[in-house]
Amino acid sequence: MSKALPTRSENYSEWYNELVKRADLAENSAVRGCMVIKPYGYSIWEKMQRALDDMFKETGHSNAYFPLFIPKSYLSKEASHVEGFAKECAVVTHYRLKNDPDGKGVIVDPDAKLEEELIVRPTSETVIWSTYKNWIQSYRDLPLLINQWANVVRWEMRTRLFLRTTEFLWQEGHTAHSTSGEAIAETEQMLNIYAQFAEEWMALPVLKGIKSANERFAGAVETYCIEALMQDGKALQTGTSHFLGQNFATAFDVKFQDKDGKLEYVWGTSWGVSTRLMGALIMAHSDDSGLVLPPKLAPIQVVIVPIYKNEEQLAQISEKADEIKKQLKKLGVSVKFDNNDAYKPGYKFAEYELKGVPVRLAMGARDLENGTVEVARRDTKTKETVSLEGIALYITDLLDNIQESIYNKALAFREENTFRVDTFEEFNSVLDSKGGFILAHWDGTPETEEKIKEETKATIRCIPLNAEEESGVCIYSGKPSFRRVVFARAY
Structure with a gap:
C-alpha cells in the first residue's frame, strides 16, 4: 500500500x-x-x-x-x-508418462501415443x-x-x-x-x-x-x-x-x-x-488510486471502519455497526465491518480505495454521540457526514446513484472520444493524437480494410446496427461508400 x-x-x-x-x-x-x-x-x-x-x-x-x-x-x-x-x-499426443531411465524425473512414454490426437478446446x-x-x-x-x-x-x-x-x-x-x-x-x-x-x-x-x-x-x-x-x-x-x-x-x-x-x-x-x-x-x-467498481459487481459494497481509542469505544461502535449491517443485509447489500486491530484506519482507507469498495463508513466515538457517520464514496472520493437515522435507505440510494454516475462518466468519455473523419490524413491524425472510436467511410472491401490495418494498426471494430445510410467516399481508396463504420486500435 x-x-x-x-x-x-x-x-x-x-x-x-x-x-x-x-x-x-x-x-x-x-x-x-x-x-x-x-x-x-x-x-x-x-x-x-x-x-x-x-x-x-x-x-x-x-x-x-x-x-x-x-x-x-x-x-x-x-x-x-x-x-x-x-x-x-494445444494438442495432446500421448496419454502416459514413465520414469526417466536416467533417473531425471519423468518422460513421455513413447509407447503411449494416441491413435488420434486430442485438441484442448479453443471453443x-x-x-x-x-x-x-x-x-x-x-x-x-x-x-x-x-x-x-x-x-x-x-x-x-x-x-x-x-x-x-x-x-x-x-x-x-x-x-x-x-x-x-x-x-x-x-x-x-x-x-x-x-x-x-x-x-x-x-x-x-x-x-x-x-x-x-x-x-x-x-x-x-x-x-x-x-x-x-x-x-x-x-x-x-x-x-x-x-x-x-x-x-x-x-x-x-x-x-x-x-x-x-x-x-x-x-x-x-x-x-x-x-x-x-x-x-x-x-x-x-478505475483511476490512479485503484479500482472503481460499479456497486452491482462489487464483492463488498459497503465497508465500515471503526475509529477508537480503547476497547470500550470499540464495543460501542461494534454494536452500532452490527445494527447497520443487519439493516443493509436485509436490503441485499454486502457489508464488511473491519475491526482488525493490526492496521490503522488510514491504512484501511487506502486498501479499500485500492480495491474499489463503493462506499466507506468511518465511525468514531464522537459520531456515536452525535448520531452521525462519515460516508465516503469511491467514485468521486467525496465525503459527507450523515445522520444514522435512516442510514440504510440512504446508502441503498447512494449505491444506485454511484452505479448510474459511473455509467454516465464512461458514456461521456466515449462521446468525447468519438470522432467523424473524412480523409485518411485526418484519420491518422486523430488516431495518433487522441485514439477513440473513429467513424469513417469504407468501401466495403477486405483489401482496403487490410491495408488500413497494416498502415495504422486500426481495425474495423463494427458496422453499427441500424446505422443510417450516408453517401460518401472511402477514406483510403476514394471509392463510393454508403455508410460509416467504427475504426479503432484495439486490445
Missing part, C-alpha cells in the same frame, strides 16, 4: 498490470501465459456469472457441460473454423455439434438452447492478465433452430442481453454492431459484437454472438424432420463472453 500505483498518463499498461496484482484480482501462474484468479477477483467474476446465468435462463436456455478434449478430426470438418483456430491449438462448436447429431431428429427437438460455463485454451505468445491469457474462463452458448429467421433472432437476442449486462451491471456503455468479413468468427455467416472504449482510447471487444447458418449442421450432418416429413439441416448460433470482461471493468472505470 505504501508505493503508489503508476499513473495512467505515464504508463497505462504498467498501471493496469500493477492494479490487477495489487488489488488482489489475479497474478501470473507458474504455467507460462496462464493466470491465477485470486479470491477477490473471482468473487467479481462470480457476480458476473450469476447475473448472466439468470438472464440466460430467463430466455429459456439451460446449462450443460461438454468435454475439454476434441478429436483432431472434428476440427477439420468445417474448413474456415479449423483455419481460424489452427495456430492457437466447442465441433464437439457440441457432433453431440447435437444424436439429440436432434425432429422439429419437436427444436429449438435446442444450451449454454456451458467452461475454460478454453488458445495458445498465446504475448499475454496480459484477463485480457489475453492462454487459458481463460467463459461461457459459450450453442443453439439449434428450425429456420434461419429463428437463428438470426436468437443471435440478436443474445447480443442484446450482453449489451444490457454491460450497461446495467458493468456500467459500461457499448456499441452494438456487425463484424466485417475479415473480423468475423471462423465458421460464422455473421458475427455480431459489442465494443467498449477504454480510458487509453483503445477499443475492447466485450462480447460476440454468431449466426452460424447451416455450416456446422452440414459439417456434422445434423438434420431434423420438419412437419411435412422432409429432412432439413438445422440452423445454428453460438455466443460468448469471457473473463476479458474483468479487464474491461478495470480499464473503463
